[in-house]
Amino acid sequence: MMNPVWTFLIAGPLLWVASWAWALYSNYRAAKLSGLPILISPFSPDKLPYLLLKVPLRPILETLLPFPGVVVSIVGWEVRDKYRIHERYGPAFILVSPDKNELWCADPDMTQSILSRRRDFPQLPMTITIMSAFGTNMLTSNGEDWSRQRRIVGPNLNERISEGVWSESMTQAHQMVDYMLRQPGGASAETSDAMRAIAINVLGEVGYGQSKPFAPLKLPRDPNADLTYVEAISLCAELIVVAVFVPKWLMRLSWMPDILKTLATALDKLPGLTSKMLEMRRKEGVHLSAAAGGKMNDDFMSMLVRLSDAGKGGDAAGAAGGKQSLTEDEIGGNLFLFTAAGFDTTANTLTYAMTILAATPEWQAWMQEEIDQVLGKGDDDDARNYVAVYPKLSRCLAVMFETLRLHAPVPHIGRSIPHPTSIEVRGKTHQLPGRSILYINETCMQVLPSIWGADSLEFKPSRWIEPGGELGAEKLVTPERNTFLPWSGGPRVCPGQKMAQVEFVTVMAATFSRCRVEPVAKGARRQRRRRRD
Ligand code: HEM
Structure with a gap:
């Protein structure tokens, strides 16, 4: 019988790889329903180790893994890239990672639908956590609470x-x-x-x-x-x-x-x-x-x-x-x-x-x-x-x-997509995956x-x-x-x-x-x- 330590050392990484691959595949399948172009990143942009390491490691990552999905997963990419990636993959695409999907939008018509539907696309949970540290406010509120404060x-x-x-x-x-x-x-x-x-x-x-x-x-x-x-x-x-x-x-x-x-x-x-x-x-x-x-x-x-x-x-x-x-x-x-x-x-x-x-x-x-x-x-x-x-x-x-x-x-406006929802752009309907986030990339549109x-x-x-x-x-x-946003x-x-x-x-x-x-x-x-x- 195999020593339990060896079992753990071999099975642990295998399980990790399997769950990583399954998560990536599930997110990919959900993103595919949108009919939008898809970029894939093997790393989850917001997971703590990658969050801390991706900026210092950027030159190495971009040399060893020169894929658009990796480029887009590194904070501030839109400021460096301007419009090149959107020009190649279209005005809106989905970045699929093992953790979640991110819709990147540089399409004025899609932007219009997103910004006018504030109930379907509320503020990002991370923005709420950070900005409400000193009390609830307009930026961190959604729904009726937001309307009252804004009024x-x-x-x-x-x-x-x-x-x-x-x-x-x-x-x-x-x-x-x-x-x-x-x-x-x-x-x-x-x-x-x-x-x-x-x-x-x-x-x-x-x-x-x-x-x-x-x-x-x-x-x-x-x-x-x-x-x-x-x-x-x-x-x-x-x-x-x-x-x-x-x-x-x-x-x-x-x-x-x-x-x-x-x-x-x-x-x-x-x-x-x-x-x-x-x-x-x-x-x-x-x-x-x-x-x-x-x-x-x-x-x-x-x-x-x-x-x-x-x-x-x-x-x-x-x-x-x-x-x-x-x-x-x-x-x-x-x-x-x-x-x-x-x-x-x-x-x-x-x-x-x-x-x-x-x-x-x-x-x-x-x-x-x-x-x-x-x-x-x-x-x-x-x-x-x-x-x-x-x-x-x-x-x-x-x-x-x-x-x-x-x-x-x-440089971009973030919103969450808590539930699967559809969005119509120039007569075409896109089914957006739930538990995702979206970024309006005004840096590119401008x-x-x-x-x-x-x-x-x-x-x-x-x-x-x-x-x-x-x-x-x-x-x-x-x-x-x-x-111009x-x-x-x-x-x-x-x-x-x-x-x-x-x-x-x-x-x-x-x-x-x-x-x-x-x-x-x-x-x-x-x-x-x-x-x-
Ligand atoms: C050049 C200067 C400024 C820029 C570029 C700017 C940009 C923005 C952007 C992009 C948002 C939307 C954020 C989002 O929805 O996620 C926002 C919201 C907001 N800004 Fe500004 N801002 C500027 C100056 C100011 C100033 C001077 C104030 C007030 C003193 C202010 C107060 C606010 C507030 C209260 C919100 C939240 C609105 C809401 O959620 O309903 N901003 N700003």
Whole structure:
């Protein structure tokens, strides 16, 4: 009889291979019913060992296993590949792996069906786990809970706050220019830190009523320092994945970097800081109601407090039986989401734009022509008039759109397919397998030559401007439906879209009315801002 150890050593791997092959085959059979092209990966993209190893092992994997299925299983493939794999395998295909199937869609018509059917294609479980770490919020909710939060929060993120965003972004950008021009030779390696500082300071002011003068952003790295609410929330938002998956005791070990130790402190302090801020806001509200005829601050936090308290009270909103209110957990969660969703996205867009403009002086001059026409040079009082000035800065907005077209901060939109469901595209029905996930690949759709032309990979902001308009009154091109989705689309479209646009345009206008940017010699890792003549 065979020794049990040998039996285990031989049978174990055989069983593992058999279950791997069976899982792959079952998923393949389910995917085949869709009638969509199929790519196969022997690895499950989301399984922990592969999740940790696939990026460092990418050069080896792609050399030894140069199959499209393997390429697509490595995170960020769409950013590297652009449109090549979709061009070869079609606008939608299914990646089959032993764990589950992934539908990758770069088809505007299929995208339309997916985005409009939010109940059939809810948020990914992983997104919910990560983003609800600090309370339930709009992004992590589905069904009725999502509708209620969206109805309450969404409208308040739009035009109401734009003037505040414009004014704070203008202040921040002018302080940033002053700071940069003070550096020796106007050269600085802090472009990204500067843009991140502007993004967080605007969120701090508009979101939480906490204004702060500009200084390039350095995340707090002292676990014993007193953290402010904005510092704690921005650190948690920045390191959200670590915050969710790494236990606090591990972050605190003596050999861990200071930033992780500080994150552990922030995680401990955030709930208390949130309650304190909310309490202060409530007290302030009472004070202001007496002194200012019932008026409260108009920042995002005040708005959430007001809505939640109105919902609990005996007024009309309260009478709606909770339909118009948020729980304390939802207030905390949506406050966190406000930073988590609005910080890096806006900061990265600004950083990409500054860097690209430094490398393309011709587009800088093109945008400056408009800024000079609309604002004149310098920090003029007229420039502070949002209503009069913002709509005239079409080229600045075109630069944002073109930056987002080529470098979307959210490179794909993920959804789950919990149950088998069918989807109709151009008269053809596809049966999608259940227990799968889908990704809308806007990174690809935004550069498809069939939609954007042969120069689709070129940075060319003028493609967004209707020809023949007068400078300062030029109109923006509306792209074909679902071909430009940096803010997603359908009912779950990003509610912070207008805020990000106003902030971006203001920073461009304020910066380039006073200086131009240029790269400093390769290797120096710096960017130079020069005062304009
Ligand atoms: C350039 C800047 C931005 C980009 C590219 C961006 C992109 C996106 C995208 C793609 C989504 C959809 C995610 C999904 O459905 O899975 C989204 C959702 C969201 N964004 Fe933004 N965003 C930006 C700025 C902001 C700002 C400034 C805020 C608010 C301060 C914000 C708040 C939100 C919220 C609350 C959601 C969830 C909406 C829902 O699920 O109904 N975003 N954003």
